[in-house]
Amino acid sequence: MTADATPALVEEREPAAGPRVRKGSSYPRYLAGKVAGAAVSLLAVLVTSFFLFRLIPGDPVKTMTGGRQVSAEQLAAYRREFGLDLPLWRQFTDYCGKALTGDFGTSYQFRSPVVDKITEALPNTLLLTGTAFVLYTALGIFLGTRSAWRRGTVGDRFNTGLALTLYSIPSFWLGLLLIIVLSVGIGPLPGMFPTGGMESGGKEGFAYVADVAHHLVLPVVTLVAVEYGQTLLVTRSALLDEMGSDYLTTARAKGLRDDLVRRRHAVPNALLPTVTLIFINLGRTVAGVILVETVFSWPGLGGLFYQALSVPDLPLVQGLFFVFAAAVIVMNTLADLVYPLLDPRVAR
Amino acid sequence: MSLLDVRDLTVTYASGAAAVRGVDLRLDAGQKLGLAGESGCGKSTLALALLRLLPTGTRITGEVLLDGEDVLTMKWGRVRAVRWAGASVVFQGAMHSLNAVHRIGDQIAEPILLHRKATPAGAKKKTGELLEQVGLPAARADAYPHELSGGQRQRVMIAMALACDPRLVIADEPTTALDVMIQAQILRLIEQLVADQDLGLIMISHDLAVLADTCDRLAVMYAGRVVEEGPADEVYEDARHPYARALSAAFPRIGDPASRFAPQGLAGDPPDPAALPSGCTFHPRCPVALESCAEEDPVLREAGPERRAACVLVGRPADGAGEAHEKPDALEEARPSTP
Amino acid sequence: MTTTTDTALSPRALARQRRRASVARFWRQYRAERAGLYGLTALALCALLALFAPLFVGSDVSSVTDAPGRPMQSPSAKFPLGTDQFGRDLLGLVIWGSRVSLLVGLLAAVLSVAIGTLIGVTAGHFKGWYATVMMRITDWFLVMPTLVLAIALATVMSRSLTTTVVAIGVTTWPTTARLVRAQTLAVETRPYIERAKALGGGHWHIMSRHVLPNVMPLVLAQTTLIISSAILAEATLAFLGLGDPTVVSWGGLLQDAREAGAVSAGDWWYLVPPGIAIAVVALAFTLCGRAVESVLNPRLGVSR
Amino acid sequence: MTMSPTASDVTTAPLLSAQGLYVTFPGRHGGPRARAVDGVHLDIRPGEIVALVGESGCGKTTLARSLLGLVEPTAGRVTFDGRPLEYSGRALKAYRKRVQLVLQDPSGSLNPRHTVYDAVAEGLRIHGYGGDERTAVAEALSRAGLRPPERFFLRYPHELSGGQRQRVVIAGALVLEPELLVADEPVASLDASVRGEILALLLRLRTELGLSALVVTHDLGLAWNIADRVAVMYLGRIVETGAVEQVLTAPRHPYTQALLSVLPEAPGAPVVLTGEPPDPSRVPSGCRFHVRCQILAGGEAARAGVTDACRGQDLEVLSGSGESQVACHWAVSPTP
Amino acid sequence: ATPLAPASQQARAADDGKVLTVAVAQSVDSLSPFLAVRLLSTSIHRLMYEYLTNYDPKDNHAIPGLATKWESSPDKLTWTYTIRSNSKWSDGKQATAEDAAWTFNKMMTDDGAATANGSYVGNFKKVTAPSPTKLVVELKKPQATMVSLDVPIVPKHVWEKVSDFSEFNNDKSFPVVGNGPFTLTGYKADSYVRLKANKGFWRGAPKFDEVVFRYYKDQDAAVSALRKGEVSFVAGSPSLTPAQAASLEGADNIQVNDAPGRRFYALATNPGAKAKNGKKFGDGHPSLLDQRVRNALFRAVDREAIIEKVFQGHAVEGEGYLPPRFSQYYWKPSADQKLAYDPAEAARLLDQAGYRKNGDGKRVGKDGKPISYRVLCHATDPNDKAVGKYLQEWWGELGIGVQLNCLDNVTDPWLAGKYDLAFDGWSVNPDPDFVMSIHTCGALPATPEDTGATDNFICDKKYDELYARQLAEYDPAKRADIVQQMESRLYDLGYMNVMAYPNAVEAYRTDQIKSITTMPAKAGNIYGQDGYWSWWSAVPADSGGSSENASSTVVVVGVVAVVVLLAGLGGFAAMRRRATAEDRE
Numbered sequence A: 001m002t003a004d005a006t007p008a009l010v011e012e013r014e015p016a017a018g019p020r021v022r023k024g025s026s027y028p029r030y031l032a033g034k035v036a037g038a039a040v041s042l043l044a045v046l047v048t049s050f051f052l053f054r055l056i057p058g059d060p061v062k063t064m065t066g067g068r069q070v071s072a073e074q075l076a077a078y079r080r081e082f083g084l085d086l087p088l089w090r091q092f093t094d095y096c097g098k099a100l101t102g103d104f105g106t107s108y109q110f111r112s113p114v115v116d117k118i119t120e121a122l123p124n125t126l127l128l129t130g131t132a133f134v135l136y137t138a139l140g141i142f143l144g145t146r147s148a149w150r151r152g153t154v155g156d157r158f159n160t161g162l163a164l165t166l167y168s169i170p171s172f173w174l175g176l177l178l179i180i181v182l183s184v185g186i187g188p189l190p191g192m193f194p195t196g197g198m199e200s201g202g203k204e205g206f207a208y209v210a211d212v213a214h215h216l217v218l219p220v221v222t223l224v225a226v227e228y229g230q231t232l233l234v235t236r237s238a239l240l241d242e243m244g245s246d247y248l249t250t251a252r253a254k255g256l257r258d259d260l261v262r263r264r265h266a267v268p269n270a271l272l273p274t275v276t277l278i279f280i281n282l283g284r285t286v287a288g289v290i291l292v293e294t295v296f297s298w299p300g301l302g303g304l305f306y307q308a309l310s311v312p313d314l315p316l317v318q319g320l321f322f323v324f325a326a327a328v329i330v331m332n333t334l335a336d337l338v339y340p341l342l343d344p345r346v347a348r
Numbered sequence B: 001m002s003l004l005d006v007r008d009l010t011v012t013y014a015s016g017a018a019a020v021r022g023v024d025l026r027l028d029a030g031q032k033l034g035l036a037g038e039s040g041c042g043k044s045t046l047a048l049a050l051l052r053l054l055p056t057g058t059r060i061t062g063e064v065l066l067d068g069e070d071v072l073t074m075k076w077g078r079v080r081a082v083r084w085a086g087a088s089v090v091f092q093g094a095m096h097s098l099n100a101v102h103r104i105g106d107q108i109a110e111p112i113l114l115h116r117k118a119t120p121a122g123a124k125k126k127t128g129e130l131l132e133q134v135g136l137p138a139a140r141a142d143a144y145p146h147e148l149s150g151g152q153r154q155r156v157m158i159a160m161a162l163a164c165d166p167r168l169v170i171a172d173e174p175t176t177a178l179d180v181m182i183q184a185q186i187l188r189l190i191e192q193l194v195a196d197q198d199l200g201l202i203m204i205s206h207d208l209a210v211l212a213d214t215c216d217r218l219a220v221m222y223a224g225r226v227v228e229e230g231p232a233d234e235v236y237e238d239a240r241h242p243y244a245r246a247l248s249a250a251f252p253r254i255g256d257p258a259s260r261f262a263p264q265g266l267a268g269d270p271p272d273p274a275a276l277p278s279g280c281t282f283h284p285r286c287p288v289a290l291e292s293c294a295e296e297d298p299v300l301r302e303a304g305p306e307r308r309a310a311c312v313l314v315g316r317p318a319d320g321a322g323e324a325h326e327k328p329d330a331l332e333e334a335r336p337s338t339p
Numbered sequence C: 001m002t003t004t005t006d007t008a009l010s011p012r013a014l015a016r017q018r019r020r021a022s023v024a025r026f027w028r029q030y031r032a033e034r035a036g037l038y039g040l041t042a043l044a045l046c047a048l049l050a051l052f053a054p055l056f057v058g059s060d061v062s063s064v065t066d067a068p069g070r071p072m073q074s075p076s077a078k079f080p081l082g083t084d085q086f087g088r089d090l091l092g093l094v095i096w097g098s099r100v101s102l103l104v105g106l107l108a109a110v111l112s113v114a115i116g117t118l119i120g121v122t123a124g125h126f127k128g129w130y131a132t133v134m135m136r137i138t139d140w141f142l143v144m145p146t147l148v149l150a151i152a153l154a155t156v157m158s159r160s161l162t163t164t165v166v167a168i169g170v171t172t173w174p175t176t177a178r179l180v181r182a183q184t185l186a187v188e189t190r191p192y193i194e195r196a197k198a199l200g201g202g203h204w205h206i207m208s209r210h211v212l213p214n215v216m217p218l219v220l221a222q223t224t225l226i227i228s229s230a231i232l233a234e235a236t237l238a239f240l241g242l243g244d245p246t247v248v249s250w251g252g253l254l255q256d257a258r259e260a261g262a263v264s265a266g267d268w269w270y271l272v273p274p275g276i277a278i279a280v281v282a283l284a285f286t287l288c289g290r291a292v293e294s295v296l297n298p299r300l301g302v303s304r
Numbered sequence D: 001m002t003m004s005p006t007a008s009d010v011t012t013a014p015l016l017s018a019q020g021l022y023v024t025f026p027g028r029h030g031g032p033r034a035r036a037v038d039g040v041h042l043d044i045r046p047g048e049i050v051a052l053v054g055e056s057g058c059g060k061t062t063l064a065r066s067l068l069g070l071v072e073p074t075a076g077r078v079t080f081d082g083r084p085l086e087y088s089g090r091a092l093k094a095y096r097k098r099v100q101l102v103l104q105d106p107s108g109s110l111n112p113r114h115t116v117y118d119a120v121a122e123g124l125r126i127h128g129y130g131g132d133e134r135t136a137v138a139e140a141l142s143r144a145g146l147r148p149p150e151r152f153f154l155r156y157p158h159e160l161s162g163g164q165r166q167r168v169v170i171a172g173a174l175v176l177e178p179e180l181l182v183a184d185e186p187v188a189s190l191d192a193s194v195r196g197e198i199l200a201l202l203l204r205l206r207t208e209l210g211l212s213a214l215v216v217t218h219d220l221g222l223a224w225n226i227a228d229r230v231a232v233m234y235l236g237r238i239v240e241t242g243a244v245e246q247v248l249t250a251p252r253h254p255y256t257q258a259l260l261s262v263l264p265e266a267p268g269a270p271v272v273l274t275g276e277p278p279d280p281s282r283v284p285s286g287c288r289f290h291v292r293c294q295i296l297a298g299g300e301a302a303r304a305g306v307t308d309a310c311r312g313q314d315l316e317v318l319s320g321s322g323e324s325q326v327a328c329h330w331a332v333s334p335t336p
Numbered sequence E: 001a002t003p004l005a006p007a008s009q010q011a012r013a014a015d016d017g018k019v020l021t022v023a024v025a026q027s028v029d030s031l032s033p034f035l036a037v038r039l040l041s042t043s044i045h046r047l048m049y050e051y052l053t054n055y056d057p058k059d060n061h062a063i064p065g066l067a068t069k070w071e072s073s074p075d076k077l078t079w080t081y082t083i084r085s086n087s088k089w090s091d092g093k094q095a096t097a098e099d100a101a102w103t104f105n106k107m108m109t110d111d112g113a114a115t116a117n118g119s120y121v122g123n124f125k126k127v128t129a130p131s132p133t134k135l136v137v138e139l140k141k142p143q144a145t146m147v148s149l150d151v152p153i154v155p156k157h158v159w160e161k162v163s164d165f166s167e168f169n170n171d172k173s174f175p176v177v178g179n180g181p182f183t184l185t186g187y188k189a190d191s192y193v194r195l196k197a198n199k200g201f202w203r204g205a206p207k208f209d210e211v212v213f214r215y216y217k218d219q220d221a222a223v224s225a226l227r228k229g230e231v232s233f234v235a236g237s238p239s240l241t242p243a244q245a246a247s248l249e250g251a252d253n254i255q256v257n258d259a260p261g262r263r264f265y266a267l268a269t270n271p272g273a274k275a276k277n278g279k280k281f282g283d284g285h286p287s288l289l290d291q292r293v294r295n296a297l298f299r300a301v302d303r304e305a306i307i308e309k310v311f312q313g314h315a316v317e318g319e320g321y322l323p324p325r326f327s328q329y330y331w332k333p334s335a336d337q338k339l340a341y342d343p344a345e346a347a348r349l350l351d352q353a354g355y356r357k358n359g360d361g362k363r364v365g366k367d368g369k370p371i372s373y374r375v376l377c378h379a380t381d382p383n384d385k386a387v388g389k390y391l392q393e394w395w396g397e398l399g400i401g402v403q404l405n406c407l408d409n410v411t412d413p414w415l416a417g418k419y420d421l422a423f424d425g426w427s428v429n430p431d432p433d434f435v436m437s438i439h440t441c442g443a444l445p446a447t448p449e450d451t452g453a454t455d456n457f458i459c460d461k462k463y464d465e466l467y468a469r470q471l472a473e474y475d476p477a478k479r480a481d482i483v484q485q486m487e488s489r490l491y492d493l494g495y496m497n498v499m500a501y502p503n504a505v506e507a508y509r510t511d512q513i514k515s516i517t518t519m520p521a522k523a524g525n526i527y528g529q530d531g532y533w534s535w536w537s538a539v540p541a542d543s544g545g546s547s548e549n550a551s552s553t554v555v556v557v558g559v560v561a562v563v564v565l566l567a568g569l570g571g572f573a574a575m576r577r578r579a580t581a582e583d584r585e
């Protein structure tokens, strides 16, 4: 869970049970099923996001006015303004109705449409998590493949050991250490990177890009460090599962070179669990990385969510929660749609 | 010079299991050799050893002369060239020997292209021909393995084995998992192909009856060793080695009153290749074991024209095998494995 | 023990003997896993430390009023890891904190695995609408971004250890449920289930005698792995200020360190040890979990 | 060699009887339903061994399972000892004390986490056996040929050879002292050399305990080895039945003939039926075998003038009684 | 030096000018003066817009802002402000009384516009601008804040076009028209706010060309940024921690400003929440209604220890209600009035009040149950949690349990009166009227449903009388005396126990800021002043030359080079492996 990296090792064996759908179904039917499932899930998320946060004790309107002197009439007026005077079910139907048209209400604390706040922060989050995602996925797959192929060697043991170790490190802690070491600088080591934020501001063109890239380094390094292990381990064990397979012996018997056996035969077969993980990770990129965003003052969705929760800014919280969950659902569905392309056994 | 000449081949797995222990075999072009023996006796290991396909850490000694060239001492590059082009394998369990994510056509064409036997277009054409040869429409090249039935997959494996026109085909239990009727189809197909192309064929099975029906010669393995070898019919009908005899007796002949209500088996458990019994490895289960069998490990010896068997009773002046044959009770009544 | 002749044994004794034998076998195989041994050793040390913490640090390490040192002292002979902002001995606190971190990790994992196993086994065994509903729920939890959900739960409830345990437990069970269900489905297709049915065994018999023992190894491995992530999760929640501020835990120490400004003040001794402790324990559990998994799961064992 | 110890006596009442049994499975994703068992009458008399043979996928296992009440038939009924089988949990439990199933795959039939003792005692525990469990288990094991039984008590399945595992499974069935044993491919996954041992055991149990048995197999040789009577199944239906000697030495149904002809040592040219096993979700009309029938293809049917009947006229379901019967227009036509 | 050398000396010249970068820990809630309530946003509005009046940085008295002078009618109901004619909007238009009138009128008529500062105009009857330089405000009843109307005056010609004031955030098009010392030129949520110096500002142009507020979620990151010179100033939220201050004190080129704060830090007691209509609500512990209990609790709080351990010297021990910084109102209890730290006396008081220890050493309430107080604390405030730990132990000694209830948002239980004690603290304005008013009965909510101005539901007749008297007193000295009497009363009541006056601990780089005005000038703070003095007055240091712009590019280039190098090495290694793999199988 933390480190946004739930039992990684666990997911290893998941896909085998997951995407292998029953034989005999055709792709359109399969597709329709998946999409319908996703729609149901989205609806469920909408329901929960509405009701879950209503459990936060307290009167949203009093919270919104922050304890300033307000008369009962004014409070009532606010309630009316935000539709909080309606019976709960009406609030819910209104909310759903609007949500379906992309309107998640107005943030209590920022006084601007939730959608605006989200679209404002979304690119920042995507920049951070997207960059990290690409890097840790590539690194994880590359090292995982090598590790599996040379299992038992010193290199493999070092690789998995390091990955497991980094994987066990709390990301926020690593971030803090990196700030001390690489940002503040210790001893002879100069502080090379900014301590936080996404940009220094006031820059344009190439300087701007360079500036953002400069700010991006440490958070991305932190994320990559704690995340690549999962991909590595999943790839490695998926590949190991395939290693003993007869079709690899067949491939070798055909006279294929070792690396061709790996690239052409082993890896494509072992890809499914990794792909599942990749899509899960991709879905999570939107939820951002609350911790890393906090440590590095990155102006993303995670931080926004955390801020919104502490108020609590219900419309914003609900909207963000929905977006987070929707991203995962959409990605999962996409993954389901991609499987058949990767593995013809799926969806037939 | 024979097509394949295996001399004193031993294979020991990294785990210490001596799966093949000193096997000598010869095979001429156009000949069909059957290799039988119970499960785990080392048949597949032997087959894999012929092309050096065993996992790293396995110790292999002896010689495997393929057209006079020793596979075991070749450079890897040469081994790869020999693989499939010189000798190909139809693996046990075609279900798993095909790569599930590639179309079968591509899989068949892969060795063709790899060994540069044809251009991509040529390979495609050849793939179609091969498929038709094994009785599948060429259009099925676009299918994925899971879209085929077990018998069809086995045919694909056979087509693939023939892709580079090898001189030798090793078929490892090509019919074991199949229904009787499909088994018959496949066997017929193999026989026909061998006859047409003048290949050397090694066919592995534990079904002695099937091998006897298909092959010219038959070798029976027990615990990593060939214990009997000879013309197929003779070995099946009249085996010299007690194990081979027990094995052939296990296949009832329908209509033969002797086997009606008289199933025959062989008591005892197969030996553990990591801890083989002393002396003749078969002696703990042997109904005609002598005391000396516990110490002396007999080598293959002549047991008639073109026949060899590894039993102390074979080739004795008072032909032990014959003697055992006169006491069929020793084998006939299958007994529970109680001491 | 001398080998009593088999004939004299009662079924109960047989069962015990058998269990001993299987434990011994498990241990023999486990010993072969070097990483697992390291993990186990580290864990044993931690567990001992946590269990006997009262003996050598005493519960007053966390007392602010009789803190022995000055605030933020760097490591010295008296305070091997220095002191915190109240002047408390950090070594003592880290040791003391292991109790909460391990406890929360353990409880959360047990909760999570218990829910997951229950739902997984029943959903795998009973087909039909029950399974469909359960799996929908599971899937739903599965797609929730866990940390987000845990934060939300921790916010909704009051700040206490129970909250932390529940928040972690409630958000991490679906993976277990999915795994257990997959395993249950696999077990259910095994002929011995059919045999048990043919012998007259009912649902309860099949689930308790056949399915459960067969998913147990998975559950065991899963528990170990989840403990590891639960410890990380506890630290995360505490770090985000969602833990109980009055108990000493590793994550709480890290948050204290950050709130006290230890990072920019360069008081590494405040920051580094709890982090290392978390990483070491999480790693140890992960290593153990993987070792257990590879011992108990022959499929993985073969391929390694 | 002695012959047929308890020859089938047509007059005794059957112990187990399937009457007009149909089992269909829902088709995949709206496809046509699979008629796995499609009208079967089958009687098993006390002390009789019946072999049910047929190629893969013809519905043998489904039939066996429905006899045990593990699948509920879509139509028709199973009677045991004259009483129809009830599908309530309690009735089934009582029934399953008297009828036992031995499955195809001995390794799979044993829970890898249960010792031999547990596996054998399981049935006793389920049925709340009152007597001395230990003695009962020991007895069952030794009867199944695992002697001395104590030596096997603590073994796990993986510590046993395939043959020993199958014996444990059989012991587990015997311990409840059943009246009937349904053995689904009892030796299919065993090595040829162990096969005979297990079959001999079944025969011995029949003589010692008077057990009746239905042995499901695709191996005709097995039927020859141990059965009194054989029923040949094709695509969910029994197409030929009768005493073993008669059916296997003088088959009347073209399908039985083909099956026998492809046996390696069979005399004459093998009749290799082309194509894959037929699909129970698309049962041809008329004689269900006609699409693959070599007699029809070879023109012999035409000579007998039954071509149209073969193609269009459904055949009667064979009655379950012991006498020799065949479901074939050509075979029953005056000039076969 | 290496290309990766730290760019420490950088008063960063963005394009051409000197930039003052301020690290802030708060995010902007809104840039609309009608909506913003957070300290950061209102400080920014100070820079963007001129208010009618301002506060003298030396002694906080009202001085001219947009208004050059003001006078009230004798009945204090009509106020006339003279608007200066030398203040121009940044788009060149003249700022006039019309703008001010429009601003106030908008707030009076539009609920959306009243969101943030509506309380100032709640009492206004009419606001008119008879001439461009004259603004007349008519009141319904006298209002003390007429010379401290902290309301940004916005340009009418710009804001007229806004349709929905409750949703307009003023953050879409830049530069934003204003007439303050700086003009808002850029804003990115949770990233930065940029303001450019207004060269034509009537009081004189600021010395820095630009002020940038950069958002750091993490205070440590902000401090690190200061150390590196990425920012010129760190305010802390609300102040730097002792550890940070201690470490910065030794650093080169960094000045730590440890100013006596304007805050008090107190322990509020729930006096039994009730509304003006007499309705009681909430669930405060009944024992707390006994003054002896409250005093006993406070006597068990070792303020010295709190100053020493929690604030580590960066605070002054709390006594009276108002911090010593406001010297004319500052009050201290006399020696015998003082509730000095004395646990034994505390125990005695509790015994006396009838709350005796039971067998387990726990004091039991009248209901026979052991007493355990719920203490409401701010989860985001480390001090609350730290002091809470001490309370647990101190009161534990007394036999009283403490349950720390730390929440991100305490508003709800607070307003509902669902707590026993709570950590409380207010920033005190130069005029103490507001912080005094929140303890009057008049501030109670009208009904439990309303939200009153009250802080923690204190309602004391005697205090209220004093409050009324000071309101009517126009002689500053006499008024101060009454205020002190109020403080004394509050002290005795024991509902508000001030534990400390935390210092405002902030730091800036002396190599970037040569001088900066604190407020009050002597030992004052820099961030969050009433007015724009600090940023307007800050003088850039001359040394700052190297531009981070360049250096960061260099660093990026360096990093890219390293990455490429590593990738190349990796590729090379992989190729070599490939070569050897030939012979592997």
Ligand SMILES: Nc1ncnc2c1ncn2[C@@H]1O[C@H](COP(=O)(O)OP(=O)(O)OP(=O)(O)O)[C@@H](O)[C@H]1O
Pocket: B013, B014, B015, B017, B018, B019, B037, B038, B039, B040, B041, B042, B043, B044, B045, B046, B055, B092, B206, B273
């Ligand atoms: N990779 C391996 N490592 C160690 N032992 C092995 C390995 N592969 C096979 N063996 C052992 O070697 C022996 C021979 O195995 P092999 O697969 O050659 O038998 P087989 O005759 O082909 O059996 P089957 O008829 O079941 O296919 C067996 O006892 C087996 O357990």
Ligand SMILES: Nc1ncnc2c1ncn2[C@@H]1O[C@H](COP(=O)(O)OP(=O)(O)OP(=O)(O)O)[C@@H](O)[C@H]1O
Pocket: D025, D026, D034, D035, D036, D054, D055, D056, D057, D058, D059, D060, D061, D062, D063, D218, D279, D280
């Ligand atoms: N649960 C089921 N759902 C749907 N179809 C089934 C099911 N079980 C069996 N079938 C189908 O019913 C037909 C008969 O299956 P059955 O297992 O009885 O055959 P069998 O004769 O035992 O074959 P084998 O010799 O391969 O064991 C097959 O086509 C099979 O696909």
Ligand SMILES: [Mg+2]
Pocket: B043, B044, B045, B092, B172, B173
């Ligand atoms: Mg083999």
Ligand SMILES: [Mg+2]
Pocket: D060, D061, D062, D185
């Ligand atoms: Mg079957």
Ligand code: NI
Pocket: E378, E410, E424, E425
């Ligand atoms: Ni507050």
